[in-house]
Amino acid sequence: MKCSKTTNRLISVNHPLPLTSQQSTEIRFILSIFASLFLLIPYCYIPAAFCVFLVKERITKSKHLQLVSGVDMTAYWISSYIWDLFLWGILTILIMCIFIMYGNETAQVFVGSVEIFFCTAALTFGYGLSGLPFAYLFSRFFNNYSSAQISIMAIFFLTGFVAVNAYFILDSLENTKYLARRMRPLFLMWPPFNVGEGLIGLSRNFFEREVLRQTKSPFSWKVCGRSLAFLYGLSVPYFSLLLILECSNDGGSGGSFGRLLRWLRDFMSRLQLQLQGVKYDK
Incomplete structure (x- = not known):
């Protein structure tokens, strides 16, 4: 402190102690949790962008023109899916x-590490593998590609960012743990939730490895294995459901299988009318 007859001045110098390695790791862990959560926000935009072209092809009758020209419905969707996966692979690399x-x-x-790097890449690519057919299913309900993109983004935001936050908040409170466990099977059916849980699993594994000295592979079931299994496994039922719905539509192809689906749909409609007492001409 320097004092004079005319001025008084106080000079304070602060030299905080450096963070310990454990404190630094804990801060990095907290930041990684936030990074995992907020990564889900841009991730919800990506599948919606792929649906724009599919909806545009349908409303401009480009898809109809391909089908009446002899393109099989199954071939149409498989080729679209493979092309989108190719683009998603490039996106994963970026x-x-x-x-x-x-x-x-x-x-x-x-x-x-190399193992963690490939685990993150597998999560990102697996998200596209199941997220694309998941988005395709919702695109069928829209006749405007702008509305489809915005709505599908909202769906992925709710099933990803919102669902992950809701689950971990409910699971952290003693009174709501049972509710989180009951809702978990439903959440696991959503690709955005699985990729979010996988990224948080990587963050938790980092904390356990650096602080608790517990070594686990990122591909183990309790870290990212379960998320990866659901991400890659859900691609088959979602894409199969898409083909079933498309082939059962009027104008859909699918060969004998498509004709069988359309016959079953018409049969159920006639049966429903009969139960309601409505007469119809055979």
Whole structure:
């Protein structure tokens, strides 16, 4: 402190102690949790963007023109799916490059080792593998591609960011743990929830490895294995359901299988009319 007859001045110098390695790890863990959650927000935009072209092809009758020209409905959807997966693969590579650009120190949770790097890449690609047919199913309800894109983004936001936050909040409270466990089977049917849970699993695994000294593979069932299994496994039923719905529509192809589905649909409609007492001409 310096004092004079005319002025009084107080000079304070602060030299805080550096963070310990454990404190630094804990801060990095908390930041990685937030990063995992907020990654789900841009992730919800990606599948919706792929549906724009499908809806546009349908409303402009481009899809109808292909079908009447002899293109099989199954071939149409398989080719669209493979092309979108090819683009998603490029997108996965770009996302992983961005993680690497942030550096091992900042993005250590997601690219800290070769095994973690491939686990993050597998989560991202698996999200597209099941997320694309999941989005295709919702695109069938829209006749405007702008509305389809916005609505599908909202659906992925609710089934991803909102669902993940809701589950972990409910699971952290003693009075609502039972509710979280009951809702979990439903949440696991949603690809956005699975990728969010997988990213949080990587963050938790980082904390256990650096602080608790517990070594687990990121591909183990309790870390990311379950999320990966659902992400890759759900692609088959979602895409199969899409083909069934498309082939059962009037104008759908699908060969004998498609004709059988359309006959079953008409049979159920006639049966419902009979039960209601409505007469119809055979």
